[in-house]
Amino acid sequence: MTNDSYRYLLNHFDVAGENMAALATTSSLSNYPRLSISRYRDQLRQSGKASSIELNYSYRGKSYRYSVQLTKTSCNYGNFRHWWLCPSCSKRVAVLYCAGTYVCRHCLSVPYGSQLQQPIDRLFSRADAIRQRLGWQSGVAHGIGERPKGMHHSTYERLVNEHERVTAKIWQQTLDKLGCTS
Helix, strand or coil: CCHHHHHHHHHHCEECCEEHHHHHHCCCHHHCCEEEHHHHHHHHHHHCCCCEEEEEEEECCEEEEEEEEEEEEECCCCCEEEEEECCCCCCEECEEEEECEEECHHHHCCCCHHHHCCHHHHHHHHHHHHHHHHCCCCCHHHCCCCCCCCCCHHHHHHHHHHHHHHHHHHHHHHHHHHCCCC
16 A cells, blocks of 8 residues: 555545544644743742743754743732743743744644543543542442542532433443444
8 A cells, every 4th residue: 555545545534424534643732842831930020020031942853942022911919920922923821832842722723632532531531530529549430439538418419429420421322332222
């Protein structure tokens, strides 16, 4: 099979209206190194008048050295909040992502990882988030644990009820996918 015919197959493999090749090769923001302004918060407060930060790094064997402009906004209760100005589009952002040079997520046109999740994956993520909040072991197959010490009974009951609803949806979608329901 030639490279062009392989590329054609990847671009035209369509299942139930979804381009699976595009989904499988799509990257999310978690694939890029990040540079958060909070990392420099203490240094910026001490310096007071910094208008840019000099970046000097190597990415995939290539050296980069340039400065990224900063801006700040007043907070409601005093002090300031610092922001990056994207070197590409000049948007005010709190996090820059490295794709050679550091740019904002808008310039990368890359979705968040959660935006790439399938509906059943979202259910599993929600169930695990509830289980984590309740201090239970991850995974719906582990059953229901005990109420954490200090948690209100009404909060516990609400979370358990939501967990049971989400778990029921997971099992129902799994059975539907396997063709076990009519």
